[in-house]
Amino acid sequence: MEVLRPATLAEALEARSARPEAFPIAGGTDVMVAVNFDRLRPEAFLDLSRLDELRGWHEEDGEVVLGAGLTFARIERELASLPALAQAARSVGSPQIRARGTIGGNLATASPAGDALPALAAYEADVVLGSAARGERRVSLREFLLGPKRTSLEPDELVLAVRFRSPHGPGSFSKVGTRNAMVIAVASLCLQLDEDARAVRVAMGSVGPTVLRATEAEAFAARALAEAGAFDAAAAPVPAATLREFGQLAGAAARPIDDVRGTAAYRRHAVEVLARRALSWALEGRPAGRRAAG
Ligand SMILES: Cc1cc2nc3c(=O)[nH]c(=O)nc-3n(C[C@H](O)[C@H](O)[C@H](O)COP(=O)(O)OP(=O)(O)OC[C@H]3O[C@@H](n4cnc5c(N)ncnc54)[C@H](O)[C@@H]3O)c2cc1C
Known part of the structure; x- marks a missing residue:
């Protein structure tokens, strides 16, 4: 099986447009389960796990911006200032799953049981999507999550980030x-x-x-x-x-x-x-x- 390994986000977005059959994979903790159970046999994978642009988090214009490739392990370790999200991250799988699993993967999988989603909904977060042809667009979580395992992600788009105003008050x-x-x-x-x-x-x-x-x-x-x-x-x-x-x-x-x-x-x-x-x-x-x- 072919694996495309873009080194930059720009290359990844280009590859997403040019090779729509290449299935995006970040931590692989959902994708590889589907592969192992023979529910998924893509012609190629588009590996997002090396993209520095998606990996981190920062604050910008009064908002917290979490890159799609941010792992649950880092959320747990670095985002104690967002207790509800940090607690959700801590409850995901095992240390191994948290070391690989990303917030972007949780969003794109759109499982009703995705543990990051209630905190993001309570923070009234927006999801930032990107495509090589149309640039970035920002949609509310409600517009992004259409149903069980269904999202409004277009075939040439990737999830880039999720962003929200840091809430002022306790949460769990x-x-x-x-x-x-x-x-x-x-x-x-x-x-x-x-x-x-x-x-x-x-x-x-x-x-x-x-x-x-x-x-x-x-x-x-x-x-x-x-x-x-x-x-x-x-x-x-x-x-x-x-x-x-x-x-x-x-x-x-x-x-x-x-x-x-x-x-x-x-x-x-x-x-x-x-x-x-x-x-x-x-x-x-x-x-x-x-x-x-x-
Ligand atoms: C043993 C085990 C335990 C688990 N426990 C939990 C749990 O307790 N709670 C929980 O919520 N989940 C759990 N999961 C599910 C999984 O770990 C999470 O959903 C995780 O967030 C998936 O992230 P990932 O980076 O591994 O995604 P991947 O498996 O790489 O991808 C998942 C989906 O997202 C798409 N995708 C990934 N990144 C992007 C992107 N940037 N743009 C567009 N599409 C993208 C992929 O194409 C794929 O459709 C568990 C999984 C396993 C195997």
Whole structure:
């Protein structure tokens, strides 16, 4: 099998246009599973793993920019300032998978269970796509993820990066699986407090065709926290009934199915519990009097 090995991003984009039959491969942790199970036999591979332009991350114009080739191991190590994403990265596979697996591969695979996706949805991230003929375009995550394993990536495009404003406030990612490690999520949830916008963002994985936002739960929580004065004083208590209702609204936003990993009812219940816990953690995790002190 032929393997194209471009040395630069420009060469990779040219090759993507000129050789559409060459299948992009980054870390190979999804692709090689498909090859090993004989579900994929491309005529050629387009190896993206050597492209320095895709490998790193930086900040630009007030946004965090993560290159498509950034591995989960580096996210885990270097991006503790984005706890929800770092926690999601830490929950992916094993150290070996995290050393190879990339955020671009997670996006392009578009699995409903992709662990990076809930954090990126809660950060309201955009995906940057590039082609040799048309240059770069930027689409929202919602426009990029069309359904299970379906994206709006054009045949001559590559994922270049994902970018978002770094949220100001606590956040977390949690996932339920059939065991504690090396597991595909049966349900996952990211909750991110946005203290500047006085908003709560909730995104759920493995409970729908693609990552879902729980918008009613978000609006309910933002109202409840504002009424409790919780955006101004970390100590303001949020009643247990509020947490319960928040969890139920998150569960109601799920669109789960029964499959070998869990029933729809179990997944909905899991989301309710994860949402409730995530909101309590976010409130506990806020530095006392941060807003009140200005
Ligand atoms: C044992 C094991 C455990 C795993 N555990 C988890 C887990 O816990 N959570 C989880 O989310 N995933 C898990 N995965 C899946 C996989 O590791 C992730 O989806 C990972 O992010 C894939 O990245 P990659 O770089 O290896 O992608 P690859 O396998 O190289 O590619 C995946 C897909 O993305 C495309 N692609 C890659 N980069 C680009 C690009 N820049 N532009 C356009 N298309 C591109 C490829 O053509 C292919 O279609 C696991 C896999 C294995 C084998």
